[in-house]
Amino acid sequence: MRRRTVTSALALAVPALLLGAPALAEPSAAWTPERTRELAGRLPDLRSRRTAAGARMAALVAAEGRVSASGLARAIDGGQYACGPTRMRDYITESTKDWTAEDFDLMDQLGLLDWPTYHALLFAPDGPQTYGIDGEYGKELTKTFRRLQGFWDVDGSDILLAAMHGSIFADTEALVPMVTLVFEISEADAREIIAAVQEYLAQPKFDGGRHPLFTFNAFAYSDRDAGPDEALGVPDKIIMGDGILQCMENLGLGDVAPRGILAHEYGHQVQYRLGLFAEHAGTPEATRETELEADALAGYYLSHPRGERLRAQRVDAFIRTDYEVGDCSFASNGHHGTPNQRAATGTWAEELADAKGAKGHVLTAREVSDAFRAELPEILTPDA
Numbered sequence: 001m002r003r004r005t006v007t008s009a010l011a012l013a014v015p016a017l018l019l020g021a022p023a024l025a026e027p028s029a030a031w032t033p034e035r036t037r038e039l040a041g042r043l044p045d046l047r048s049r050r051t052a053a054g055a056r057m058a059a060l061v062a063a064e065g066r067v068s069a070s071g072l073a074r075a076i077d078g079g080q081y082a083c084g085p086t087r088m089r090d091y092i093t094e095s096t097k098d099w100t101a102e103d104f105d106l107m108d109q110l111g112l113l114d115w116p117t118y119h120a121l122l123f124a125p126d127g128p129q130t131y132g133i134d135g136e137y138g139k140e141l142t143k144t145f146r147r148l149q150g151f152w153d154v155d156g157s158d159i160l161l162a163a164m165h166g167s168i169f170a171d172t173e174a175l176v177p178m179v180t181l182v183f184e185i186s187e188a189d190a191r192e193i194i195a196a197v198q199e200y201l202a203q204p205k206f207d208g209g210r211h212p213l214f215t216f217n218a219f220a221y222s223d224r225d226a227g228p229d230e231a232l233g234v235p236d237k238i239i240m241g242d243g244i245l246q247c248m249e250n251l252g253l254g255d256v257a258p259r260g261i262l263a264h265e266y267g268h269q270v271q272y273r274l275g276l277f278a279e280h281a282g283t284p285e286a287t288r289e290t291e292l293e294a295d296a297l298a299g300y301y302l303s304h305p306r307g308e309r310l311r312a313q314r315v316d317a318f319i320r321t322d323y324e325v326g327d328c329s330f331a332s333n334g335h336h337g338t339p340n341q342r343a344a345t346g347t348w349a350e351e352l353a354d355a356k357g358a359k360g361h362v363l364t365a366r367e368v369s370d371a372f373r374a375e376l377p378e379i380l381t382p383d384a
């Protein structure tokens with residue numbers, strides 16, 4: 001199937017927006033909720049302006065429930081799809097305690113929490129990459145990525161690994177093409193909106209966009225299963241956001257979670273290559289199955305002597321990461337399996353990697369997938 005390029009898929013009519021007069025820049029003036037409301041009134045509703053590809057990116061972000069910053073923000077705001085408080089939600093609640101309802105409304109109106117994701121999906125890696133807010137995960141993630149490419153029998157040599165930083169908000173020239181493409185607006189309007197956003201995010205509580213919630217995200221992207229109007233025309237990639245890494249570090253999981261999350265996302269790329277997504281239609285059951293299977297692939301790799309060879313205790317710590325984000329809203333398409341189901345998946349994968357005679361031998365990804373799907377009814381049972 002022909003893949004459209006980003007440009008041809010998105011370059012449609014570009015109607016002008018009437019933004020009104022920009023507010024006078026008052027860097028020293030304290031922001032008030034009224035000022036945020038005034039800004040919201042002056043800026044367009046970008047969410048309703050998303051192109052088809054923009055809408056698809058938003059759906060992808062929402063499906064990877066670990067990661068949807070806007071979903072998490074809404075969960076905190078409205079108490080939706082909560083399965084009891086978790087340490088990750090506590091972390092977000094704590095780190096956003098000085099955000100106002102007006103802030104959440106404006107973020108929602110502009111889809112602002114997803115801007116770094118859109119940019120990363122469309123344009124990253126756009127040069128040498130660093131991982132983590134201070135580059136602290138660079139060595140570890142680069143090494144793990146290469147090891148994953150060698151571990152699985154599936155060819156992943158065409159997958160790109162890319163970072164996602166909140167500092168992108170300071171880079172006007174990087175944001176302009178993203179904003180014009182995703183929201184179908186003129187360059188002049190994009191520049192005006194970006195300038196207003198930069199002024200708004202300069203508030204200390206947002207740290208210029210480096211607050212972790214803007215990059216609370218890690219995901220795998222491929223055009224493989226996309227229809228002709230949905231494909232983004234970009235290479236297969238895995239994006240690792242600073243915010244999710246920062247949160248894991250804060251929860252005491254910094255030694256295992258970066259590798260664990262990367263292995264999970266790589267598992268999704270394996271699924272694309274084996275056509276394991278193909279039979280699924282975006283139902284909650286299908287999402288649960290592919291998410292748990294990505295956990296199984298990750299758990300197998302993390303435990304295996306030829307993978308990360310992590311001690312069971314540390315793999316359990318990663319399982320606990322999953323435990324933190326497993327949600328209980330079965331009706332949601334982003335349903336990743338309940339905490340019990342994710343923990344059972346991790347234990348199963350650990351045992352498979354540790355099986356007698358497995359030392360040195362690596363099963364094919366297809367074999368792990370087949371074994372996992374055979375086991376799935378058992379894994380689902382406690383909370384089926």
Ligand SMILES: [Zn+2]
Pocket residue numbers: 064264268291294
């Ligand atoms: Zn996933």
